[in-house]
Amino acid sequence: MTIQNRYDFVMLFDVENGNPNGDPDAGNAPRMDAETGYGYVTDVCLKRKIRNYVELVKEGEAGFNILVKPDRSLNAKFTEAYEAEGLKTGKKDKKADNEKKACEYMCRNYYDVRTFGAVMSTGDDPCGIVRGPVQLTFGRSVSPIAIEDVTITRQARTTDKRVETGNTEMGKKSIIPYALYRAEGYVSAALAQKTTKLSEDDLSVLWDAIINMFEIDHSAARGKMCMRKLYIFKHDSLLGNAPSHVLFDKILIQQRSEEPPRAFRDYEVMVEREMPEGVELIEKL
Numbered sequence: 001m002t003i004q005n006r007y008d009f010v011m012l013f014d015v016e017n018g019n020p021n022g023d024p025d026a027g028n029a030p031r032m033d034a035e036t037g038y039g040y041v042t043d044v045c046l047k048r049k050i051r052n053y054v055e056l057v058k059e060g061e062a063g064f065n066i067l068v069k070p071d072r073s074l075n076a077k078f079t080e081a082y083e084a085e086g087l088k089t090g091k092k093d094k095k096a097d098n099e100k101k102a103c104e105y106m107c108r109n110y111y112d113v114r115t116f117g118a119v120m121s122t123g124d125d126p127c128g129i130v131r132g133p134v135q136l137t138f139g140r141s142v143s144p145i146a147i148e149d150v151t152i153t154r155q156a157r158t159t160d161k162r163v164e165t166g167n168t169e170m171g172k173k174s175i176i177p178y179a180l181y182r183a184e185g186y187v188s189a190a191l192a193q194k195t196t197k198l199s200e201d202d203l204s205v206l207w208d209a210i211i212n213m214f215e216i217d218h219s220a221a222r223g224k225m226c227m228r229k230l231y232i233f234k235h236d237s238l239l240g241n242a243p244s245h246v247l248f249d250k251i252l253i254q255q256r257s258e259e260p261p262r263a264f265r266d267y268e269v270m271v272e273r274e275m276p277e278g279v280e281l282i283e284k285l
Helices: 043-057 074-084 096-109 111-116 160-165 189-196 200-212 244-248
Strands: 007-018 038-041 117-120 128-131 134-136 139-144 148-154 169-187 224-235 251-255 267-271 279-283
Touching: 007 200, 007 244, 038 169, 043 111, 043 134, 043 200, 074 096, 096 111, 096 117, 096 128, 111 117, 111 134, 111 189, 111 200, 128 189, 139 251, 169 244, 169 251, 200 224
Parallel strands: none
Antiparallel strands: 007 169, 007 224, 038 139, 117 128, 134 169, 139 169, 148 169, 224 279, 251 267
């Protein structure tokens, strides 16, 4: 059943001795606002982790394919949609109704299209553009971050010449000793009903993915990352009962001391429990 309620949500996650989201334009150092010193994690990074989780736990299940992943070209998947619907492929004699049918196929079969939307207007068999009902903001650190460049060494050599010289190879990795990030999201029931038909089961998978996405994504580069809190504001109507910013302002985070934070306990999370009429606060973590 397609969702009937609007949702807004707040995610709190942290990193310890790791790089939560490297910037390829800055030598893959953690992303940072140069003016303020606050760190940030892109929405693309967060959606990638959600996709990876869904692909892992729902592998082989109908309707839970993932479009954005490095297996086949996107255009090949668009052509596959035309073939599955028995539509004529190629540039010639393209009908607008065919594109709509192919788009509906993509929404039914690909979880990330149904959730986040997709631009599928490329190639000889375009499937249109879908605006997803679930949208995420950038994650932003609660406090300014400190980036440390750690020099590392490796005993194994890359070339025979380096083996002969006996020189140890050296490298560098950029880490954040600790940072707590806050990201926000929106779920539009109106868009879900109009376009992708995102269901209540799909939404349940999304909450599970947000809670557990860091648990299946551990790596030496990312250090220790945890989803600490997930606050969900459920509206009792299709279009919502209160502006998002009013609800987001009810979650306040304060650093307990002026010392550099090094753990989640160094912050106090304050929640204003009184909600506008028609809004329910759900704490998943």
